[in-house]
Amino acid sequence: MTTLNDFSRCVAQYDPHALPVKAAQAIVRQWAAPVAAVERVALRDALDRVLAADIVSPIDVPSHDxxxxxxxxxxxxxxxxxxxxxxxxxxxxxxxxxxxxxxxxxxxxxxxxxxxxxxxxxxxxxxxxxxxxxxxxxxxxxxxxxxxxxxxxxLAGEDLARGHAALRAGRVMRASDLGLLASLGIGEVNVRRRLRVAFFSTGDELRSLGEPLDPGSVYDSNRYTLFAMLRRLNVDTLDLGVVRDEPAALEAALRSAAASADVVLTSGGVSVGEADFTKQLLQTFGDVAFWSLAMRPGRPLAFGRVWSGERPGLGLPALFFGLPGNPVAVMVTFYQIVREVLLLMSGATPQPLPVIRATSRQAIRKRAGRTEFQRGVAVQSEPGEWHVTPTGSQSSGVLSSMSEANCFIVLDHDEGEIAEGQQVAIMPFDGLI
CATH class of the missing domain: 2.170.190.11 (Molybdopterin biosynthesis moea protein, domain 3.)
Incomplete structure (x- = not known):
């Protein structure tokens, strides 16, 4: 059986301790096999579903001059x-x-x-x-x-001619697509089964909403951001709650998740702390491609596979993403590493996220050798002219900065310090978060 680790070593720029973001994206993309199951649904139920086959027009639209x-x-x-x-x-x-x-x-x-x-x-x-x-x-x-x-x-057929493809397989159905198919007299379509994603948080310090906070404990926010981001992708979710820092509990949660889902997401427990048991457990019944990225925030991120059985190859498999524990790092790694994989596994044809150029209104500290995704507020002063300002503290634990921001400031792997007035790349949140 080819392991993810063996495959990853063949990827350019492979470094298990500080893998460049683009290399990590290339690795995970190769293991994103689309779900095979297909369902036939009524047109009204097809919104945000992924087409499993091309839709060929049975008529001319318009049907007459x-x-x-x-x-x-x-x-x-x-x-x-x-x-x-x-x-x-x-x-x-x-x-x-x-x-x-x-x-x-x-x-x-x-x-x-x-x-x-x-x-x-x-x-x-x-x-x-x-x-x-x-x-x-x-x-x-x-x-x-x-x-x-x-x-x-x-002219008849000017919009769409009989026998021509109206929509291609892999399309995520939008409101306009439902109207288009209705204009063709099509009331049902074949779509891919929804991807199943299980997720949970790890950490003895975490408390669920409604529980009292003990000294040193915090409320678990990561499951709520993960739930919201997953819901935007229209996948089926399985929330397994908070799992304590105890090997047996973590193993049971991982096996259960692998048995019921296509993808398993965890937050926390993938760094080098004494209570981070994920790494040693995955060496027993998993297969890991990498553990660390040259990325800020989001350096500790694990990608691999887990099985519901006692060792790799036994039981049901699932792709595994061990996300960092800090709230902002969870969101950044999800959008930059996980999101595209989930779309590919859903059978969709992902479109590149929009990136535009903007002028930085202040100097930005940046060290070459890692990709950074800083939070920023972008404004358009004139048509085509964008300016961006970082939201202040870029700590990966300051979740309020994500609420204040409307974009990521994307600083590439080889970029260094950014001067005030310098052009930078920004990725707008609109349509993403």
Whole structure:
């Protein structure tokens, strides 16, 4: 059996003690196998689900040539060369859902409303505001130069042609996609089974909400941020609560999580403290690719696999992410390392997170040799001109800085000190958190 550790050693820049972020992303991406199970759901239940197969249009959209605006439909032959003014007799009216059934000669036109079928033989529409009608409203006149042949007509299949792919497999269904499929008469779709993610926090000092705080104890916030971030990805979650710093309890929690989930997330317990037992346990029934990243915040991060059995290869497997214990580090590592893997395993085709350039309004301390994700507040002074200011303390334990910020300031592995006025990369939270 190929181990993650063996595979990881073949990745460029591999360093088990300080793995560069891009190398870590490359490693975890290789082990993100999509769930195989497929479900058929009603269209109303498909929002945020991942399409399991291409959707091919069974019809043309629109299904007929139609008018793009209110006006008068006629044959473009009426725009003969050298004619300054076109005069046409009105022979009928067409409304959306109520087509004109008669014939139309070159010297005639039909009053049409937006969306109405183009009368047989007509290929051009002159907008109503460009015409003059006679007193009896039986004829119109307009300047020939006011409209080009074929203008203001939408062709059948112009939006989507029969037999063409409307949506591709791997798409996360959005509101507009539901409307598109409804326009095709499609009421059910095949989607991937939701990914199952189990998570828990570790630490004797942690208390759940509603419990009293003893001296030295703190409320567990990480499970709530993890729950919220996972919910945004529309995965099925299994909250296993707080697990104490005791090997037997931790082993039972890991085995139970592996037996019921595709991915296991823990927070805390992956550093080098005396009470951090995760590493020694995973050496027994797990397989680990790396333990530490050249990243701030989020240096202690473990990635590997765990099995529900007594040793690797026995029982059910699950990918494992051991996230740091500090609250900000949990969020940063989730978005930079875990998020894409969960999307890939859900069967989705992830899009790169948006990164824009901004001018730093103050100097930023940075040491080359690690990637940093600082919290910042970005503002747009003029169209296309962004400025960003760090939120103050960048301690990985100051969760309030995440609430105050609206972006990550992304400082690459090889970057050093940032001067005031220097351009930096920022990753907006909007649409992410």
């Amino acid at each position: 139609n008018s793009a605006m209110d006006g008068y439909a006629f044959q473009s032959a009426a725009l003969a060369s050298g004619i300054a003014t076109v005069a046409l007799a009105i022979v009928g009216k067409a409304l959306a859902g109520h087509p004109y059934e008669g014939g139309v000669e070159t010297t005639q036109c039909v009053r049409v409303m937006t969306g109405a079928c183009m009368p047989t033989g007509c290929d051009t529409v002159v907008p109503q505001e460009l015409v003059e009608r006679n007193a009896e409203c039986t004829s119109i006149r307009f300047a020939a130069r006011a409209v080009a042949p074929g203008a203001n007509r939408r």
